[in-house]
Amino acid sequence: MVKKNINYKFQKRIDNNIKIEPRDDMPDGYRFHLIRQISQHAHSEVIGMQPEANWITRAPSLRSKKILLAKVQDEAGHGLYLYSAAETLGASRSDLINKLHLKEAKYASIFNYPALTWSDIGAIGWLVDGAAITNQVSLQKTSYGPYSRAMIKICKEESFHQRQGFEIMIKMSQGTKEQKQMAQDSLNRFWWPSLMMFGPHDSDSTRSERAIKWKIKRESNDFLRQKFIDKTVPQADFLGLTIPDKKLKWNEKRNSYDFGEINWNEFWRVVNGGGPCNQKRINHHINAHKDGEWVRKALIKYSEKYDK
Numbered sequence: 405m406v407k408k409n410i411n412y413k414f415q416k417r418i419d420n421n422i423k424i425e426p427r428d429d430m431p432d433g434y435r436f437h438l439i440r441q442i443s444q445h446a447h448s449e450v451i452g453m454q455p456e457a458n459w460i461t462r463a464p465s466l467r468s469k470k471i472l473l474a475k476v477q478d479e480a481g482h483g484l485y486l487y488s489a490a491e492t493l494g495a496s497r498s499d500l501i502n503k504l505h506l507k508e509a510k511y512a513s514i515f516n517y518p519a520l521t522w523s524d525i526g527a528i529g530w531l532v533d534g535a536a537i538t539n540q541v542s543l544q545k546t547s548y549g550p551y552s553r554a555m556i557k558i559c560k561e562e563s564f565h566q567r568q569g570f571e572i573m574i575k576m577s578q579g580t581k582e583q584k585q586m587a588q589d590s591l592n593r594f595w596w597p598s599l600m601m602f603g604p605h606d607s608d609s610t611r612s613e614r615a616i617k618w619k620i621k622r623e624s625n626d627f628l629r630q631k632f633i634d635k636t637v638p639q640a641d642f643l644g645l646t647i648p649d650k651k652l653k654w655n656e657k658r659n660s661y662d663f664g665e666i667n668w669n670e671f672w673r674v675v676n677g678g679g680p681c682n683q684k685r686i687n688h689h690i691n692a693h694k695d696g697e698w699v700r701k702a703l704i705k706y707s708e709k710y711d712k
């Protein structure tokens with residue numbers, strides 16, 4: 405009865421668009437859902453540094469190297485805000501990282517694809533950060549205060565990321581024939597995995613309904629995917645590149661693009677560890693985490709000594 409009352413009061417706050425803060429009463433399900441979602445999001449930010457960091461030493465100019473460095477550093481910052489937001493729910497950061505290393509926690513599957521060429525860095529910024537923004541803009545209105553505030557800060561930086569990617573795509577598609585071909589090849593490889601970033605169809609998304617009721621999730625997977633497609637197709641036209649989908653067609657009645665079916669077998673294979681770089685990404689994270697152990701130890705000693 406008491407629990408029922410808490411749930412009723414809680415839902416009333418949600419329905420009235422009052423943000424939930426760390427010390428507020430909340431149902432266990434809400435807390436666990438958020439810890440899972442926020443930590444998954446944090447892992448994605450940090451693992452996402454790997455395919456791009458791969459190109460820092462090979463960036464074609466000092467300017468592009470500085471921009472890429474700044475972007476990769478931003479992603480580390482996004483991970484930091486998000487791990488901190490998960491900690492406000494009582495999660496321990498080392499526990500979350502442990503789960504990532506044991507493959508019990510997921511991260512965005514897109515980062516299990518390799519960045520093979522410089523124009524992949526363009527496609528990642530344009531499409532992957534572009535898809536991330538579409539999702540994150542809607543999360544600015546999420547019901548949990550610390551998560552929503554982290555999203556506001558992150559979105560400002562993501563739009564810079566999207567533009568840096570698009571700038572590379574403009575340069576490549578207006579360059580030599582070979583460069584334009586390279587840009588087209590990157591679009592061919594990253595288009596479908598970017599659409600997969602929005603997750604399964606709403607009808608197959610088991611946790612979606614509850615997340616929408618709690619206003620953790622503000623828009624459905626299919627709605628956000630359509631929004632991303634509608635804003636990205638004209639950008640591809642501007643670049644003079646072709647989206648690799650024969651079924652892509654403007655639908656006058658829906659005022660949106662119709663598009664082909666996603667390869668869900670590939671989606672689930674990569675989610676479940678069978679992508680081209682899954683093992684590599686985790687191994688790299690485990691090694692980097694081990695290498696950083698002395699820094700964490702030193703910080704703890706320092707705070708024991710001075711932060712009293």
Ligand SMILES: [Fe+2]
Pocket residue numbers: 449478479482558562
């Ligand atoms: Fe990010």
Ligand SMILES: [Fe+2]
Pocket residue numbers: 479533536561562565
């Ligand atoms: Fe980003």
